Amino acid sequence: MVEINLNRRQFLKLSGATAATLAVVELGFNEKEAYAKSKELKIARATVTPTICCFCGVGCGILVHTKDNTVVYTEGDPDSPVNEGTLCSKGTTIRQVYTSEKRLTKPLYRAPGSDKWEEKDWEWMYKTIAQRTKETRDKTFVEKENGFTVNKTEAIASLGGAALDNEETYLLAKMMRGLGVVYLEHQARI
Amino acid sequence: MTNHWSDLQNTDCALIMGGNPAENHPISFRWLTKAQEKGGKIVSVDPRFTRTSSKADVYAQLRSGTDIAFMGGMIKYAIDNELYHKDYVVNYTNAPFILKEDYKFNDGLFSGYDEATRKYDRTTWAFETNEDGTPKQDKTLKHPRSVFQLMKQHYNRYDVDTVISVTGTPKNDYLKVCETFCATGQVGKSGTIMYAMGTTQHTVGSQNVRAFGMIQLLLGNIGLPGGGINAMRGESNVQGSTDFALLHHLLPGYVGTPTAKPQHATLADYNANETPAAGYWSNKPKFLVSMLKAWYGDNATKANDFAYDYLPKGNKNYSHINLFKAMYEGKIEGTFLFGTNPVVGGPNAGKEKEALSNLKWLVAVDLWETESAAFWQKEAGGNPAEINTEVFLLPAASSYEKDGSVSNSSRWMQYRWKAIEPKGDSLADLEIIHVLVQKLKELYKNENTAAARPFNALSWNFGEGHHPDIDLVCKEINGYDLKTGKLLPTFGALMDDGTTSSGNWIYTGFYPEEGKNRAKNRDNVDTGGGNYLNWAFAWPANRRILYNRASADLNGKPWSKEKAVIWWDAAQAKWVGNDVPDFVPIKAPSDPGGNNPFIMLKDGVGGLFAPLNEGPFPEHYEPFESPASNVFSSQELNPAVEIHEGDFNLKGDASKYPIVATTYRVTEHWQSGSMTRNQEWLSELVGHMFIELSEELAKEKGIKNKDKVIVSTARGEITAYAMVTKRFKPFIIKGEKVHHIGMPWHFGYKGYATGDTANHLTPHIGDANTTIPEYKAFLCNVRRAD
């Protein structure tokens, strides 16, 4: 040991200690600055879009912060006179409706008697569902009954959905009535 | 709701009964807290001491299923103590109307009851009329057969002691509730009633709501700020989905569905039989024809009754319970589930799951793999090999992955913008429905069979590709003047000669001109009284407080300046104020009908006497499964209810199942739980299925807190944790101790937080008018699980 370098700090750097050493050495001594630097404000640079909560009937306004094609934060819409920027536990969690891994992302098909799902593409699904619907409808369609024009089928039922948008409920009612479905119900009934 | 959420801050007293807003509509407490800060009172009436009760000034417990006894007693209290708003009752309700001689009520039955069909013939409930057909009236309310006197006589039987022997409410609590709420009868005060499924999910659900209507008319609270009857609806667009009639008995805009009966044989028959002579419903033909033009476009002509025949007509009750009965009996081949989970949310869910296995094919559209879509899996208790239903599970986009509008509980149609592309390959329901119809149109294109014609006639032009143009859908809903092609400014402009179209007349006016979709309005400057007229659009015609004409007296002057909404401005000769008048704007108080605030009804006045399937006055009947016999009459169950026999709906007897049970929700979960139990942050807040039971019951059954228990009814058994609590107390019913428990119904076997489904316990029986299932009161037994 030719010459003890008493400057400990120097010693560590020269000895090529592990990268962790440098981390210690380079440690910013100003805690606050270290604290803030480690976390750029999450919602900075995010796109903000107003929506209405999907849960109960109060209809609270929510702001959805999206960045890099995911939802980074959701909070109450301060402009909405219904909730003035505040929310309940469900509304505040609405971010996880998008980020939850349990979300279905592929059309799934279960064959009769099978014990598992198979992935199918949308085109196949649309085509097959339309065929099944037409098949059942044609087989059971009643144009007249006891002298009345009824144009109905009692073999197809449609249930749901109170969480669909108005435009969706309108199209669904129009489609089902158009098909002659009389078993048309949804959660308002139960 | 007749009023709206931020209007709650104007109330002097909120009676919260059959609902738990602090947990299930939490933001309502933003406004109720503000009301409390201004001296307003909150009254919570609930079998259990809930988070709402914790904030209430007055709490009273009542046994599930005894709301009419409770309210009947309050009606008597208001009448006997003359706390009702006399001028309001005399002029704005049918109290002075006089019943014909043959109206009778005896031992729980009104006149005209046919035991065989369990139905009433309502002719004996008619009013005496003058020559011109208008009802005879005794404004002094003295006439023995006046509605007022008959009502007084009817509820004279609901004295306090009889009532509390049925409801099990401690006497001083009961009187405190009556005193506190009836104080809002004074001029200058207003009281609101907030209710939810606790009121409606009974065999007497409709009459429960009727009782609220009566007390609010007596106290003069309808049409006032901080007043009204406010149903807190459970889903973000259940109001919209009801308005757009995803219900077997309705067409969009609450126009009754034509049935396969003589009176609906043709459009003319329908119009003749279903259109009242007076009141705004007299315009019904305009609404129906405009809807037919919207649905069938040019294929709806005067010649073919505007395609009236193409509307499907049936003569059965096709509601949820009957639907599943038909499915259970194998009569239904295919079913669509759009964002719904009956295997958890439906009554007697075990039977409903069995029914699904009788289907040939099932299409489920949802954000998650729900218990209903996966009913065939081993986890659900079935054997996949034996279940031959083909299941198509389509991934749906969430609420902010698409554009669209939703109508909240207070009829505000608010727009949602798309924040992010749908996750994975999921698609918006709008697109799924649109493409399905396109595919079906292709299949039927060249056919001209009986089945093909109605469907081919359906007009469907929302753009060519897969993505429908939502703006076109909005405009079709609002409706056009077909001569000019311009959008209609108001439903006042609708015609019944096929020259106008409107997908849903009550929404007409929300899209009055190109580019002006008022659901997108975001001007949140208060336009007075906290009504925010420039924020979004409220059907009908942006009225925020319904029946607001009733907030002014016979001269058009507000009953009190504190509770003013609209008033007659003689100079301008029109109604002005803080809200769009729920009245003909230029009709002066002195004009004929100028003092009829209830413009939808024939006589223009509130119905204290209002016939429903089981009678014109709410009468207490015990639930389907009751621990005690009916004190008020020998009628045990609501006489007009449809009863299903056999194993589709087994009945439990009090001897085997002595404990009253009810179901409810918690803040942290929502409906069948598939939305919330698939989110980790909510699943950790309430992660386990539990029942709440009193310390006394727990001691009797040797159950300690956190033990696993088994709850059994005639229909099934479930396992759950025991939450032994002070917030449930035993009831004294007719001198006998009766225990009461309750449980959340969110749980199922899918998702992060799983648990047994409470609805395996609930019965398949519904209300006499709406067939809404009686989830809220049934009988069970509880035992430790080990």
Add this chain to the structure above:
Amino acid sequence: MAAEYVKYVDVTKCDGCRACMVACKNWNDLPAEPQDFLGTMQSHANVSADTWNVLTFVEHENSKGGLDYLFRHSSCYHCSDAACEKVCPENAISYTEFGTVVIDQDTCVGCGYCVQNCPFDVISLKEYKDKNGKEYRKAHKCTMCTDRLEEGLQPACVTTCHTGAMEFGGKDAMIEKAEERVKEIKDRYPNAMVYNPEGVGGTHTIYVLAERPSVYGMPENPKVPTSAVLWKDYAQPIGKMMIGATTMAVVGAFISNKLFNKEGNGTHEDGGESDE
């Protein structure tokens, strides 16, 4: 020096909706921590390294014989005289200009001194594994959303609280508001009080309580542990000084030995060679 801020929590207005719990997780991206069934609606027994605020549920029979269902938003109190700040050997815990108490995650070595000495038990350690599998620990607690404060925003929990049970404002204004509120609710809640314990120099989360603190499971008069004061304000400095002193003494002895011992050349009378 920015004004000091305080989170005002009026538990009598809280309706137990727990939006605060979720807003905290949403803003700070904290993972869920499912627990066993606790026998009440309460989800977690106490705050933890991943759950920075917990809403507590207490069923309490009040003095008037009625039942109260008491809720409390419980999280770090951000004391003015914080035991955690005092005992932290790495000076990783510091007071910000807003008066909030924050932990610098880079400096924290996960020793747990703060966890053991917090009078409210609201700071916890979390286990981590770094990329090559080496385990390490960091202390975590509510940060009062200091990162939001720096951008002029309020804490996430206060922002989402809908009944006005929580507010964030200047220290004096909030204390005055609390005292005012207690007067308002005295008749309904005779034991109502402001909880801003002096034992920790007052806190930056002050409560309006409906009942005694013990009813909520809060310490009646929390203070910085005397042991911590003795340890950090006396023992440690004295200890260092003592080590310094003995070293000085020893060095002194060495030097003086060198100086004075030269002529004495050892003290052996019998002239034995002293060993070098």
Add this chain to the structure above:
Amino acid sequence: MSKQQKPELQVRRFSKGFVWAHAINAISFLALYITALPMYTEWFDWLYVVLGGPEMARLLHRIFAVTFILPTFIWLIFDPKGFKLWLKELITWKKRDIQFFAEFTKELFGFKSKHVKQTFFNAGEKINSILQILTAIIILGSGFPMWFPDLFPSAVVQWAYLFHNIGFGLAAAVVVGHIYLSVIHKNSRPGFTGVVTGKVPARWAKEHYAEWYEEEVKKGNFPDLDDPKQNKKKGA
């Protein structure tokens, strides 16, 4: 500037058992000192890196905490007689022990001082032992709850921090003196080799521990340095 070294006569002062016990004690204490230093003062935070991170420092501290307990038992088992002697001497205090201190302080700073007859352990060593025992008890007693906080009420754990600190402060201070005397201070340096090899120069032993030396001479273990003809015989 050492004189030409004559093979000095050595005598056995410490038993193997004690040597091992003392060595483990010293090493453990040193290791405990080093691994705790960064926690004690931030100035030594760089030690964390050398020790392989805070967790490794904590782990080492705990390992050496266990080895720190062993010396007492090693000595007791392998040299019960010495151990018993040590305990006996610790509690025997005579006037001469006080005198010793007076002389010792003078000697420490290099002033003229004369020897006071001392037994096996001189008063300084006895004080050192007592202090070391005391501080060891404090450190171990407080260290245990600090290591297993869940087993103790929080108040106990909180006070443990204080005592651990005090115990360490005292022990460190004492150890500084102890190391100085044994390693640096001229006159007591032979003690160091004694503790390492167990043997010390007979002359040094006779001077510093006169009473002990005479006893051993009586027992015939040690050569009587005053008797000229015997100075060649090697100590037992």
